[in-house]
Amino acid sequence: MLFLPVRVKGQDYRKWHEEAIVVDLHNDVLIAMMRGMDIADDLSSRTHSDLRRFKAGGVDAQFFSVWCDQKYGPGKAFRYANRQIDSLQAVIARNPDKIMLVQRPEQLYEAVKQKKLAAIIGIEGGHMLEHKLANLDQLYNRGARYLTLTWNNSNTLASSARDENRGSLPSAKKGLTEFGQQVIRRMNGLGMLVDLSHVGEKTFWEAIHTTTKPVIVSHSNVYRLAPHYRNLKDDQIKAIAQNGGVIGLNFNSVFIDPGFNARQNSFLKKHQAEVAALQKSGKSKASILAILARKYPQEATLVRPPLSKLLDHLDYIVKLVGVDYVSLGSDFDGITATPRELNSVADFPLITEELLSRGYTQQDINKILGGNFIRVWKAQSKE
Structure with a gap:
């Protein structure tokens, strides 16, 4: 693909943005909700996200991240995960005209048709399973459609990128455990997406060789442009493309700009x-x-950093493996420093403007904003 500057009219990029199905693979606003905030309210001065701004940003489908850190151990983490799902479902129940729980791709299309935000659940951290496959099944039954194998902490499934990078784990403790393999096989059977953000390199490769379905990397960027352990090296990006998966680009400044x-x-x-x-x-x-x-x-x-730095990561992936393997995973409300232009979920249209200015076609933009992820999600149900 050639990236040639083109003149873009404001109405053109907004029209293209509105016509696309926009999917964000990662948002942490449930953390704020657990602190008593309500995304049905105007939270402009307190969060990156609320229902009004999702609408303003043209966001059609949002993965709400269920998260807790390692302090939530056995007997606490799974229960807390369910409390977060309860809080999301309560918001949905109070605002049925604005938001709906979505568990299948066809429901996403129905939400778009009804002009409602499609709320999809992602679980960020395998420690919330508390080493029980039955807990994975229960979270799936409650609507969870991806599991991030680790957060920053290693767990009984796998070793994390942070722990592998710190060198705090002996070789025998790195990678995917036997239980982690069982979890991936069960997820493949359920049609649940395996998310490889946050995992260590050894875990990444062992997970890629274990899964029989396309994976996602919900919120990570390019290591070559920003050498942070949370980002992906070229061989990993190529492996994701070969697997048929998709990478959601993270808006966290430290993962975008090494300066x-x-x-x-x-x-x-x-x-x-x-x-x-x-x-x-x-x-x-x-x-x-x-x-x-x-x-x-x-x-x-x-x-x-400016928005252009984030789009450099997108360009890099497209040039390396093609336009079919990249998406957006903002990490809004889980990060403190975003690109200058992206101050909230209301600013997603500016990404479309930048894509247009770089010469991406409408078909390309539709893939990047949501189509690539939807393809991967649909592939989960195929034998």
Whole structure:
């Protein structure tokens, strides 16, 4: 594909965006909901996401991530996962004209037809199974349609990218466990998507060789452009294409731009007296950054990479393996620093504008925004 600049009229990109089925593979706003917020309310000053902004951004289908960290051990994690699903279902019950639970591709099309947000559930972290296949079945029956084998923590299924990168695991502990293989085989049987974001390289390769269905990588980017352990190396990208899977690009600045951390550290150093005072008061780094961003908005904006940097990752994948294997997995409400132009889910149309300016055709854009994922999802039900 040639990427030639073209003149784009505002109405053209918005029209193309509205005509496409837009699917986001990863959003963490359930975390905010567990803290008492309601996405039916206007949460503009508090989150990246709410129902009004999903509509404004032309988002047709959203994977809501069910997440907890390793602090939720046996007896806690599975129960907490179900509580998050309860909270999502409660929102759906209160807003039946705006959002519906979707468990099959044909239901997604029905949601689009009815102009409702298609809510799909993803489980981010195999530790929530608590080493029980029956728990996987129960989560599937409640609507979960993908499982991320690990979060940052390794578990009884597999080793994580963070742990493998830190070198904190002996070789015998790296990769997919026997239980992890059982889980993948069960997911293949159920028609549940295997998500390989967050997993270590050894786990990745063993999972690719175990699954009989196309995989997803719900929220990761290109290692060659941003060498972070959460990103994918070229041979992994090629393996996903050969598998028939899809990669959802993550909007997290640190996974997009290798210069981001240095700029952020300079920003913090410039305001080190205020940082020290906030640290003394018990504020976390994320809270400190949020406070400083509100106080110094122009400076904070320049710390973040431009949208073009994110689209460079997309171009790279397309040039490496083709346009059929890339999608979007924003990680909104699970990250603190997004590209400058992407401040909330309402800004998804700007991605379409950038794709058009880079010479992508309407067919390409339809694939990237949702078609590639829908193809993979449909493939789960095929023998």
